[in-house]
Amino acid sequence: MSAEILVREFTVLTIFPQMFPGPLGFGVVGRAFADERLVLDVRDLRAWADPPHRQVDDETFGGGAGMVLKPEPLFRAVEAIRAETPPRSLHVVLLDPGGRRFDQAAARELAGYERLVLICGRYEGVDERVRRRLVDEELSIGDYVLCGGELAAMVVVEATARLAPGVVGRAESVAEESFEASLLDHPHYTRPAEFAGLEVPEVLRSGHHEQIESWRRQAALDRTRRQRPDLLARAVTEDDARKGENR
Ligand code: SAM
Secondary structure: OOOOOOOOEEEEEEOOHHHOOHHHHOHHHHHHHHOOOOEEEEEEHHHHOOOOOOOOEEEOOOOOOOEEEOHHHHHHHHHHHHHOOOHHHEEEEEEEEEEEEOOHHHHHHHOOOOEEEEEOOEOOOEOHHHHHHHOOEEEEOOOOOOOEOHHHHHHHHHHHHOOOOOOOOOHHHHHOOOOHHHOOOOOOOOOOOEEOOEEOOHHHHOOOHHHHHHHHHHHHHHHHHHHOHHHHHHHHHHHHHHHHHHO
8 A cells, every 4th residue: 555656657559549538638637637747648559550441350260249459459559668668667457357356456556657558448359369468467447348448448547647646635635535444435524514404423523633533433434334344354354364474
């Protein structure tokens, strides 16, 4: 959780570059890209496909309905990007429903690389040689199938970009969010103090910082226990494993 955050550049390989920046053009992340504190570099895969038709897909060997993204344009693109980036700062990700589940811990890991390359599949996906030879890892945003990797890439970019220093106003507000420290976030209230017959808890209006902190910690625990007991169970297991290693 305390690993250094180095991320600065996101390169997206897609056959639909027009889909970007889309939602990534808004809010704190949109501002970070607009001010060039972070770089969103969206590349059209067709630029690496053979002229004159620039075909990026082909039929699947063995027969079957869907098309598959050809390996050559993806290999050319990633090899060109690798050649322009020091190896240890680069991480190449394939968005794929069969990949490791993307979560807050994965976002923190990704934020430890200076440049991320995100490959967006389409159709039946990418030629198997891409998965086997070209990428550092595969990530899935959940157990469902989208039509392409673009929305998944946007999710990964936004969750990772907002961890970069200065993107979200106060560093603490990121550290206190859901999934950091294996807890969901505590409830938040704003004015008015009473609304829809519900009152803001007295302690939050007391100005007593220690009591507010302790109320928030307890409320976060209660909410996690109620809504995501699996997070607490996992935290306990990880804690036990760490203690075992130190014995
Ligand atoms: N034939 C593939 C399968 O059954 O696993 C599904 C291919 S899907 C229609 C096309 C592309 O969308 C994938 O190559 C991937 O890039 C992207 N995609 C779909 N669902 C995704 C998910 N849950 N997470 C990440 N990427 C996904």
